[in-house]
Amino acid sequence: xxxxxxxxxxxxxxxxxxxxxxxxxxxxxxxxxxxxxxxxxxxxxxxxxxxxxxxxxxxxxxxxxxxxxxxxxxxxxxxxxxxxxxxxxxxxxxxxxxxxxxxxxxxxxxxxxxxxxxxxxxxxxxxxxxxxxxxxxxxxxxxxxxxxxxxxxxxxxxxxxxxxxxxxxxxxxxxxxxxxxxxxxxxxxxxxxxxxxxxxxxxxxxxxxxxxxxxxxxxxxxxxxxxxxxxxxxxxxxxxxxxxxxxxxxxxxxxx
Amino acid sequence: xxxxxxxxxxxxxxxxxxxxxxxxxxxxxxxxxxxxxxxxxxxxxxxxxxxxxxxxxxxxxxxxxxxxxxxxxxxxxxxxxxxxxxxxxxxxxxxxxxxxxxxxxxxxxxxxxxxxxxxxxxxxxxxxxxxxxxxxxxxxxxxxxxxxxxxxxxxxxxxxxxxxxxxxxxxxxxxxxxxxxxxxxxxxxxxxxxxxxxxxxxxxxxxxxxxxxxxxxxxxxxxxxxxxxxxxxxxxxxxxxxxxxxxxxxxxxxxxxxxxxxxxxxxxxxxxxxxxxxxxxxxxxxxxxxxxxxxxxxxxxxxxxxxxxxxxxxxxxxxxxxxxxxxxxxxx
Numbered sequence: 211x212x213x214x215x216x217x218x219x220x221x222x223x224x225x226x227x228x229x230x231x232x233x234x235x236x237x238x239x240x241x242x243x244x245x246x247x248x249x250x251x252x253x254x255x256x257x258x259x260x261x262x263x264x265x266x267x268x269x270x271x272x273x274x275x276x277x278x279x280x281x282x283x284x285x286x287x288x289x290x291x292x293x294x295x296x297x298x299x300x301x302x303x304x305x306x307x308x309x310x311x312x313x314x315x316x317x318x319x320x321x322x323x324x325x326x327x328x329x330x331x332x333x334x335x336x337x338x339x340x341x342x343x344x345x346x347x348x349x350x351x352x353x354x355x356x357x358x359x360x361x362x363x364x365x366x367x368x369x370x371x372x373x374x375x376x377x378x379x380x381x382x383x384x385x386x387x388x389x390x391x392x393x394x395x396x397x398x399x400x401x402x403x404x405x406x407x408x409x410x411x412x413x414x415x416x417x418x419x420x421x422x423x424x425x426x427x428x429x430x431x432x433x434x435x436x437x438x439x440x441x442x443x444x445x446x447x448x449x450x451x452x453x454x455x456x457x458x459x460x461x462x463x464x465x466x
Numbered sequence: 467x468x469x470x471x472x473x474x475x476x477x478x479x480x481x482x483x484x485x486x487x488x489x490x491x492x493x494x495x496x497x498x499x500x501x502x503x504x505x506x507x508x509x510x511x512x513x514x515x516x517x518x519x520x521x522x523x524x525x526x527x528x529x530x531x532x533x534x535x536x537x538x539x540x541x542x543x544x545x546x547x548x549x550x551x552x553x554x555x556x557x558x559x560x561x562x563x564x565x566x567x568x569x570x571x572x573x574x575x576x577x578x579x580x581x582x583x584x585x586x587x588x589x590x591x592x593x594x595x596x597x598x599x600x601x602x603x604x605x606x607x608x609x610x611x612x613x614x615x616x617x618x619x620x621x622x623x624x625x626x627x628x629x630x631x632x633x634x635x636x637x638x639x640x641x642x643x644x645x646x647x648x649x650x651x652x653x654x655x656x657x658x659x660x661x662x663x664x665x666x667x668x669x670x671x672x673x674x675x676x677x678x679x680x681x682x683x684x685x686x687x688x689x690x691x692x693x694x695x696x697x698x699x700x701x702x703x704x705x706x707x708x709x710x711x712x713x714x715x716x717x718x719x720x721x722x723x724x725x726x727x728x729x730x731x732x733x734x735x736x737x738x739x740x741x742x743x744x745x746x747x748x749x750x751x752x753x754x755x756x757x758x759x760x761x762x763x764x765x766x767x768x769x770x771x772x773x774x775x776x777x778x779x780x781x782x783x784x785x786x787x788x789x790x791x792x793x794x795x796x797x798x
Contacts, residue, residue, distance in 0.1 A: 246730075252644045253615070357739055358502075387501050387671040392715040392733035399730055414644040417674075417717045424729060440729060445722035456719070458646040462674035463718035464701060 211279055212240035213408055214264055214376065218273035221263055234259050235432040237273070241425075243375070246402060246409040248423030248440065250416055250455060256432040257412045261378045264410070265297040266290075291325045298369035302381040304361030308353045314364055315349040321372045330371070338367040342397055359390035366397060370405070377402070379411040383418060395422055416459040420444060428452045467492045467665055468513070468633060472525035473535075475512050475689070480744040482521070483508050483689045492632060493663040495656070497680030497697060499673055499712065503740035505689035510635050510669045514550055515542040530632065548578040551626030555638040557618035561610040567594075567621055568606030574625040593624040597654060616647035620654065627658060634659070637669045652679050673712050677701055685709045688741075688751025692767075695776030703787065705770075705778040707758045711736045750781060758782045 219237035234256040241247055249257045262268040264275060266282055275282045277293065285293040298321070301307040308317050315335065322330045336346035342363040353361055362382060369377060379398065383391035399422055402409045413419050419426055419440065426443045428436040428451065436449045447453045468490040475483035483505050490496050500506040511517055513527055513534065527534040529550070534542070546552065554560045562570060571590045575581060581589060587606075594602035597620040610618055619639055626634055636655060640648035656679060659666045668679050676683055676697060683700050685693040685708065693706040704710040714734035720727070738755045747753045749764040756763070760782045767779040772786055 252646055359739065388673070388717075389501050389671075389712065389715045389736045390739070392717070392735045395717070396732045396735060399732060403730075414646075415717075416645070417719045420719050420725060421717045421728060421733065422730070441722075441725040444719065444725055455646065458649050459719050461649050462645065462652075462672070462678050464674050464677060464713060464716045 213243040213278055214241040214410075215239070215276045216264065216273065217275075219260075219263065219270050219275060220272035221259060221268065221270040223259075233432055234263065234270070237434055239427065239434065239437065241376075241408060241410060244406055244408055245425055246423045247411070247425040247427060248419030249410065249412045249427045249429060250414065250419050251429035252414060254431075255429040257429045258380050260429070261299070261380060261410055261412055265299050265376070265378045266293050267299070294321075295325045295372045296375045297378065298372065298374035298376070299378040299380065300362070300365045300369050300382050303385050304358055304365050305353060305385075307365055308361060310353050312352075313349065314351050314353070314356070317353075318349070318364065318368050318371065321368055325372050335371075338371050339364075341370060341401065342367045343393075357390075358386050359393055362386065362390075362394050363397065366394075366401070370401065374407070376408040376410060379409065381413055382411065384413065384415065391418070398422060416444070416455055417463055420459075428455065467530060469528040470513075470526070471528075473509075473512060473527060474524045475508055475517060476522050476524075477518060477520055477743070481689060482743060483512055485509060485525075485689075485691050488684060488691060488694070490633070490665045490667060492665050493659065494682065495659055495666040495668060495680045497676035497683040498667060498669045498686055499671065499676045499683060500686040501671055501712075501736075501740050503742075504687045506669050506671075506686045507637055508689065509684075509686055510637055510667055513633075513667070514546045514552055514635060515539070516546075516552070544578070547574065547626075547631075548629040549631055549633070551629075551631040551634040553619070553622050553626050553634065553636040553639045556642050557615055557622050557639075558610065558642075560622050561618055563610050565609075566606065567608050567610065567613070571621065571625050571628065574628040578629045589628070590624075593628055594621070596627070596658075597621070597624045599624070614647075615643050616650060619643065619651055623651075623654065623658070627662070627664070630662065631664060633665045633667065635667045635669075638671070639668075640675060641670070641672075648675070649678070655679060673701060673716055674718065685712070688746045690751060690779070692752070692780070693778040695772065695778075699773075699776055703772075703784070705772050705776075705783040705786065706780040707756050707782065707784070708736075708752045708780075709778070710784055711756075750779075 220232045221234040251257045426440045436452045470488040473485045498506045591602045680697045683697040693709045753763045762781040771777045
């Protein structure tokens, strides 16, 4: 049985009128424990919405989503905190996903406060930071005093603090320089290997996905148009749309 | 057409740009590449005088037959927008959210050209068509939020080329966009520069984008030009260790046969981060982050030539095609 499974998943935002206007439509997918899955598509394809549903931040209207054999509805009703502990997410803009008026220390302790209902110790927090290559010196600082790369590391440390099984990452490097992007991608690969995490990463950039993910899901207009092992999809795409994305990414790829 | 010599931009005690020589010929496309904080945007913006209030500029920037350094704000404002167009990174922030597209583009024309009102509208439609926006006439009454990011950037390019500038400066114009949309913008900029013999200065942190758009590349670090040459050559055979590191950090999509091999393989990174203003080391500014540092690097690097049109400033460069380390071989 897969760790995450969706069948016939439909979702729309409440503000969208019309019964047949789905933001995410007719999604079937299965994510195995320990897999690394890249979800690729253009802006508005529904990829970010999809992972927010899978990790329980948005509630879908139709279809089923199961995490570890139980429906998300059941998880959210009975054990919402346990669902959050096991599924964590890192967002695109590290600057916007941290409260500018909170010190890093305070931001960092929020998941453990909310999920485990306890205050983490100083040594514990320093340990989380060490795991992502930061020192405890950043704890008393505010977000504006850190670089984008450092902030994204804080975002990853915060997500890992509760010991998740699945780490969702929504365009974790698109706000960063190429050189800093490489550092954050390495960090994601390292922690996945070290902790045996399942990694689900959203990106509009196939080049990034091709370096980090063994599986790929291609989305367009809220639907999955193609999915499979990354090497097969990239070397032999069955959809013209996938071929277009590959061509676009290759046009700005350096030939190594 | 544009000649920069001994350009120095300082803020207080700190030198943020220090460029001895850089020139752009008409109709050519120059890429300026470097990390955030390397001084690439400051270099480009010093040309059009868009610098912080406390910045001091010395040296010379000759554009066509005029000297731009020392121009009054008013004279510079006349040149900027008319002779030199500028496109910025975030299209949503560069457009006035309260003003219809038609009026915003018309404003760019009215500021610099003396056209009767009836002609202005035609010119706006013509410009929007030239940047390949569908239904240009219908767009006039739209507000920026009704357009996608790629469409907004096209509107800004239309405004920037409104007065047929001879030079267009684009600062990370595609960084906020999807890869597919980005390529459309790159194609448009290339097309406009070719059709109008308009020079382009394109600033980006991403060598992949620079490769797609520019014929010549200037690699900037610590406000200095560290390598310069034909883009394809510099990327294929970087000589400066900083350029080499930028190339290696770029993920790219591998050849089909290599895909399985590179997935999960750590990318090469540039250690540390760009120092804060005033915290760059003496000598080679890349010192401290460079894996190839030698003793000589504590002295100011001198210019070495690979080919006549390809030079770099590195004490311990990569091997040249012939296996030599360049004219100045001080590696140990």
